[in-house]
Amino acid sequence: MNTRILKAVFPIAGLGSRFLPATKASAKEMLPVVDKPLIQYAVEEAYEAGIRHMVFVTGRTKRSVEDHFDTAYELENELEQAGKTELLKIARGISPDDMVCSYVRQPRALGLGHAVLCAEHLVGQEPFAVLLADDLMVGQPSITAQMVQQFATLQASILAVQDVPLDQTNRYGIVSGTTLDAQLTQLSGIVEKPAPADAPSTLAVAGRYILMPRIFEELKTTPKGAGGEIQLTDAIAQLLSKEKVFAYRYHGTRYDCGSKLGFLQATVDLGEHHPQVGAEFSSWLAQRQS
Ligand code: G1P
Numbered sequence: 001m002n003t004r005i006l007k008a009v010f011p012i013a014g015l016g017s018r019f020l021p022a023t024k025a026s027a028k029e030m031l032p033v034v035d036k037p038l039i040q041y042a043v044e045e046a047y048e049a050g051i052r053h054m055v056f057v058t059g060r061t062k063r064s065v066e067d068h069f070d071t072a073y074e075l076e077n078e079l080e081q082a083g084k085t086e087l088l089k090i091a092r093g094i095s096p097d098d099m100v101c102s103y104v105r106q107p108r109a110l111g112l113g114h115a116v117l118c119a120e121h122l123v124g125q126e127p128f129a130v131l132l133a134d135d136l137m138v139g140q141p142s143i144t145a146q147m148v149q150q151f152a153t154l155q156a157s158i159l160a161v162q163d164v165p166l167d168q169t170n171r172y173g174i175v176s177g178t179t180l181d182a183q184l185t186q187l188s189g190i191v192e193k194p195a196p197a198d199a200p201s202t203l204a205v206a207g208r209y210i211l212m213p214r215i216f217e218e219l220k221t222t223p224k225g226a227g228g229e230i231q232l233t234d235a236i237a238q239l240l241s242k243e244k245v246f247a248y249r250y251h252g253t254r255y256d257c258g259s260k261l262g263f264l265q266a267t268v269d270l271g272e273h274h275p276q277v278g279a280e281f282s283s284w285l286a287q288r289q290s
Helices: 038-048 063-068 073-081 085-093 112-118 143-154 166-171 214-220 232-239 260-272 278-289
Strands: 007-011 053-058 100-105 128-131 135-138 157-163 173-179 184-192 203-211 245-249 253-256
Touching: 007 038, 007 112, 038 063, 038 128, 038 135, 038 143, 053 063, 053 112, 073 085, 112 214, 112 232, 128 143, 135 203, 135 260, 143 157, 143 203, 143 245, 157 173, 157 184, 157 232, 166 203, 173 232, 184 232, 203 232, 214 232, 253 260, 260 278
Parallel strands: 007 053, 007 128, 053 100, 157 245
Antiparallel strands: 128 203, 135 253, 157 203, 173 184, 173 203, 184 245
16 A cells, blocks of 8 residues: 555535625635635645645536646637746646646535545545645645655544634534644544534544545445535544544644635735735735724
8 A cells, every 4th residue: 555645635516605605606616815716725735745646526516626727728828929927837837747637526415525435436545635625724834744744654544633612613523532742632533513512622623634545435334424414524433443543733724714704814814925915915904904
């Protein structure tokens, strides 16, 4: 079995109903934070971690994601002829030559676990990363790169986690386990979106996972769980009775871009750091607040 992480799965079939009306006919993963679509942030994060094979689990209304990572001949020709080399570099840089993209459809909205299972034939029998593009993660190195680094020694499934306020446990997968050090916990349990009163801890799963291929076998026998969907969390709960699973407290910031508030926060923070408009935007913000 491969002991390195070479593939990343991006489940993007979700309807994005939390973001209506914007997502009625468009992919929520294509919503831009400043000037880059959410999915591109996630793909760049995986690429930075050394991953070159991107597997997208798509659905209807997501064609623009495929187009985004394809060559745009007309656009490139026009930019080339107009001598707009900087813009040409941006357009070409979206899909570096050594990056491979595969697409598979999730034909029915049966949940995150089902989406990951749809990628089985493209991933095969090797460990892989899962990135939920809704969670825009900013870290140095990237959160996925931090996890790949952990994987090099742990050789086991790893979930990115963060502490959340007790009244928010019902929005996340919540883990429990044995604290190994400041960063790592060995899991003894995981439960999807528990009410605060039932939550085993306040350690919540952010949308980054490294999973061992055995997860596919577990997903095949995972019954429908929270929300009537096949939950990745439930398959991980099954997995940890058979092999070790770790939670990793990442270094960095997570923006919940599946919510309007998180999306606005990401826009302001990333806007302030944008190389082109950051300085001007920051001074505009400061002026506005005074
Ligand atoms: C999913 C997972 C959940 C995880 C969360 C992170 O939930 O099911 O366990 O904590 O992503 O963003 P969703 O936000 O898709 O409802």
